[in-house]
Amino acid sequence: MTRTVFSFLRLGLLVVLFAGSPAMAQLPSLKLSEDKVEAPQEETPADKRKRLKSWLDEWRGQVDVLDKGVAPPAGITPDEVASRRADLLLGIFTAENTIRSLDTADILKQSIAQAKEENAKWKSFDKPGPYSFVLHDELRRQQEGIATRMRAYESAVNMFERELGKRQDEIKKADEVVRRAQETADRAAPENVDAEVWRLESAKLKLRALSSAAAMLQHTxxxxxxxxxSAEEEAALLKRKVAALGTETAFPQQDLDHLQHSTDERRKDIAKELNGIEKSQQGTIADRQTALAAVEALKATPNPTDADKAKLAAAVDRVQGLDNQLESLANRVEITGARLRFLSEYYEAQKSRKTLLTSQSAADRTEALAALQTQLARASAFDSLVDVRRNSALSAMQEQESRLTSLPPDSPLRPQIEQLLGTLRGDLDAVERFGQDISGLHLDIGRWLADSDQIAKSMTWGERLSGLGSRIAKQAKAVWNFVVYRYDDKTEVDGQVTTVRRGLTLGWLIGALLFFFVAYRAGSWLLKRAFKRLVGKGRVEQGQADTLRRWTRIAMGIVLALVTLNFLKIPLAAFAFLGGALAIGIGFGTQTLFKNFISGLIVLAERKVRVGDILEVDGVAGTVTSIDTRSSTVRSFDGVDMIMPNSVLLENKVISWTHDTPVVRRVVRVRVAYGSQLRMVSTILSECAAQHGVIMKTPEPQVVLEEFATDSLVFAIFFWIDLRAKTGGSVVASDLRFMIERRLSEAGIALASPQQSFQLHADKPLRVQMDAGEVEEVKPV
Known part of the structure; x- marks a missing residue:
């Protein structure tokens, strides 16, 4: 016996020790010496029955005393009396169930022994196989039923174990309450002894009732x-029988005829039931017309009294109740009609099964297999319908039962609601019966398809390949028609909005994506060709063409996406889930991205910054090489690419050297010594500037005498160059300096060099002594 059982036995014996006799229960103190308590021994079933019956007699007697109104001791509240009575009823209930569980245990042990005996006695079937499909299905259904029962038993045992744990905690707490109540009774004043002893008895009673509840759970x-x-023994026998059946199945004509006959009989019964429901529906429609006429008549009553208003309200409730009843009857007509239509499915499935197992044609077997798979899919769909109808019927019944509970006993609406409840119960019964039919067929077809895998292994390679093409086509069609996304499509006609639930299949999605890809690739190729021709004709420069082609391709992608959605018949409203909080979050997260995106659009629209322009941003100068969706690239004169957000071109100070024209003015300054011929210098500088091939002729270079410096005469040559030329301004200035230096040297004009003058003040003459080697010392005389 497990540790849990021993714990409950010890607690049960503790309850027995605490219970005592009625005479002892009146004593003010009930102290027991621990050294006199013998070790607990395991009770036999007879001892358990005897103890539980004595408890039952005692508890029933106490309940009779309480029911007779015998006053409790002074100081006992009515709540305490009610709690004691509840504990007594709990003890009676659990003790009765425990006694029944002991009796059931004997029966179960006998059934286990009988199952073992049958398992040992069974050797084989009376007749050799192959055996009828009826026997195959019956034994397999029994196997599935036993497997389901065993799973339910396992779940029940786990639940009982959890409940036993909770009861054990409650017993420990109750034991502590008994101990404190004993201590309180021992120290009670004489005038409070009766009340405290009564409370002590109640605490012991609660402990014993909880122990009885734990025992009930344990025995259960x-x-x-x-x-x-017992189920395991039955399962072992069924496993042997199913193994003895073999894989070969016979389809005797008499069994098929019997199946057809039983199907016809059931069809007649269901048709008769459907006819009765339709008659009830017609009668309810007539009653509703009468009730509506009564409502209209009461509404037309001039100066209605309170009694008239009450009658009108009752008549309106009557119409509403009849509407609910009509809705319920309509649901039952639908379910019963579905049962009638689905009734022949089982017979057709058996025929497909027979073809699958007995036909010599691989094509026929493939077709039969496809038919079974289709019927399995239909059964799954009907299973979903049954679940929806069952939940709807249960919800409606709960609503009407709550409404019935809230009505007074003499309410005139009670018969109407009770009638509606009866109709709803009929609906639920029809749904459950239909669900059983569907569930049985679902399980049978699933089992048959599993058996077909074993049959497929026995086929030759030729038989397998002959049916492979149709199976592949069917699977491909199923994948192609798989619904990826469902959405609501609303259409308004003459003010009436019609909502249609549409599904986006995988095939449509693949077609749309293929259309988008091909169209986008073709459009990109055409754009590339078009801008290449524009560049070739000199209409735009290469950098500008690349930027414009990139932006045009983005716009084309957006347009193609909208066209694709229209091709799929998906409205933009289907993406409304992107709104609300999600859209706000995305907006905050991508505000910088959209800021630069819009800035790029503005830059392209204004054309104040274009590809090829020379800019100076944050002290760095370079040429704009590209303007993209988020950022632009400026390549400095050192060959380093600087990537800057488009918003910088709008918000920061940007110097453009080529905004309106790429022609800029540069200057080179020359210093010559005093005494030089100024006109000659000016002429030489002008000739050098004119001889340089990059310097523009218009405007003409200008030579000016800029300054009389302390050590030189400063001339400046102002000249203009085109920044689009391959030669930069620094190179041109360097060329000019080389030319000027050469021409001035030929003319005998010296370039000025920096000069410094010193003034020395001394009181005495300085003696300077020169030596052939070095100047050793200079000293004042």
Whole structure:
């Protein structure tokens, strides 16, 4: 026996020790010496029955005393009396169930022994195989039923174990309450002894009732394990029988005829039931017309009294109740009609199964397999319908039962609601019966398809390949028609809005993506060709063409995306889930991205900054090489690319050297010594500037005498160059300096050099002594 069982036995014996006799229960103190308590021994079932029956007699007697209104001791509140009575009823209930569980355990043990005996006695079937499909299905259904029962038993045992743990905690707390109540009774004043002893008895009673509840759970759990053992024996026997059936299945004509006959009989019964429901529906429609006429008549009553208003309200409720009843009857007509239509599915499935197992044609077997798979899919769909209808019927019944509970007993609406509840119960019954039919067919077809895998292994390679093409085509069609996304399509006609639930299949999605890809690639190729011709004709420069082509391609992608959505018939409203909080979050997260994106559009629209312009930003000068969707690239004269956000071109100070024209003025300054011929110098400088091939002739270079410096005469040559030329301004200035230096040297004009003068003040003459080697010392005389 497990540790949990021993714990409950010890607690049960503790309850027995605390219970005492009625005479002892009146004593003010009930102290027991621990050294006199013998070790607990395991009870036999007979001892348990005897103890539980004595408890039952005692508890029933106490309940009778409480029901007779015998006053409790002074100081006992009515709540305490009610709590004691509840504990007594709990003890009676659990003790009765425990006694029944003990009786059930004996029966279960006998059934286990009988199952073992049958398992040992069974050797084989009376007749050799192959055996009828009826026997195959019956034994397999029994196997599935036993497997389901065993899973339920396992779940029940786990639940009982959890409940036993909770009860054990409650027993420990109750034991502590008994101990404190004993201590309180021992120290009670004489005038409070009766009340405290009464409370002590109540605490002991609660402890014993909880122990009885734990024992009930324990015995119920043990019985569930016995049921599991019995089911295991049945499962072992069924496993042997199913193995003895073999894989070959026979389809005798008499069994098929019997199946057809039973199907016809059931069809007649269901058709009769459907006819009765339709008659009830017609009668309810007539009652509703009468009720509506009564409502109209009451509404037309001039100066209605309170009684008239009450009658009108009752009549309106009557119409509403009849509407609910009509809706319920309509649901039952739908379910019963579906049962009638689905009734022949089982017979057709058996025929497909027969073809699958007995036909010599691989094509026929493939077709039969496809038919079974289709019927399995239909059964799954009907399973979903049954779940929806069941939940709807249960919800409606709960609503009407709550409404019925809130009505007074003499309300005139009670018969109407009770009638509606009866109709709803009929609906639920029809749904459950339909669900059983669907579930049975679902399980059978699933099992048959699993068996077909074994049959497929026995086929030759030729038989397998002959049916492979159709299976591949069917699977491909199923994948192609798979619904990826569902959305609501709303259409308004004459003020009436019609909502249609549409599905986007995988095939449509693949087609749309292929269309988008091909169109985008073709459009990109055409744009590339068009801008290449524009560049070739000199209409735009290469950098500008690349930027414009990139932006045009983005716009083309957006337009193609909208066209693709229209091709798929998906409205933009289907993406409304992007709104709200999600859109706000995306907006805050991507505000910088959109800021630069819009800045790029503005830059392109204003054309104040273009590809090829020479800019100076943050002290760095360079040429704009590209203007993209988010950023632009400026290549400095050192060959380093500087990537800057487009917003910088709008918000910061930007110097453009080529905004309106790429022609800029540069200057080179020359210093000549005093005494030089100024006109000759000016002429030489002008000739040098005119001889340089990069310097523009218009405007003409200018030579000016800029300054009389302390050590030189400063001339300046102002000249203009085109920044688009391959030679930069620094190179041109360097060329000019080389030319000027050469021409001035030929003319005998010297370039000025920096000069400094010193003034020396001394009181005495300085003696200077020169030596052939070095100047050793200079000293004042």
């Amino acid at each position: 759990s043990d019985n569930t394990r016995l049921r599991t053992a």
